[in-house]
Amino acid sequence: MKLYYAETLAPRKACAVARYLGIPIDYVFVDLKNGEQTRPDYLAINPNGKVPSLVDGEKNLWEADAIICHLAQRAESGLWPRSAQQQIDVVRWLSWNSQHLYRQGGSLYFEHLVKPWLGLGEPEPSNVAQAQGFFRQHASLLDQHLKGRKWLLGNDLSIADFSVAVTLPYAKSAAMPVDEFPQVQRWHDQLNAFDAWRNPFPARPAHAATQA
Structure with a gap:
């Protein structure tokens, strides 16, 4: 592969x-x-x-x-559950994320990290404010869902966790207000226990350009 x-x-x-x-x-x-x-x-x-x-x-x-x-x-x-109902739950979270949390987190990632990398200037305050507002809305839903659950599907880690959390490693540098949501923080701390989550990218030659 x-x-x-x-x-x-x-x-x-x-x-x-x-x-x-x-x-x-x-x-x-x-x-x-x-x-x-x-x-x-x-x-x-x-x-x-x-x-x-x-x-x-x-x-x-x-x-x-x-x-x-x-x-x-x-x-x-x-990570891909055997249960048909849990498989449907995974698809639900993948779909929700693509339309909601990832979309707004991705906007903040673009404003704060991609624009400087591409030389496109400073973050646009109105875009940042709008994305942060929607991010809070969706993170609040996620925070409520995670109460009493270790992972998105309950006790079992799944690909849904890897997908939905993908913007969170950039929360501080991209001004995502994650610190307002304790369950989301706790959940992401669990993912940070995995080296594969903290360091997902393979090593490249030192002279290679670093992406945002």
């Missing part, structure tokens, strides 16, 4: 799951700043020109949530 990645939000969850599972995999860095994602050979793998992408034999798979589902299933890991 080959996992094409950059050191950005969506690939982080794919790299973290791959490392957590200990899957033998070749990591291929895609230099976004130099436009490697738009080259014909990469577009043949992922026509969206985005990262991450996974090549597994004859299968080309894109979209980070699909990739982590595939990795967990291929490893026969409990």
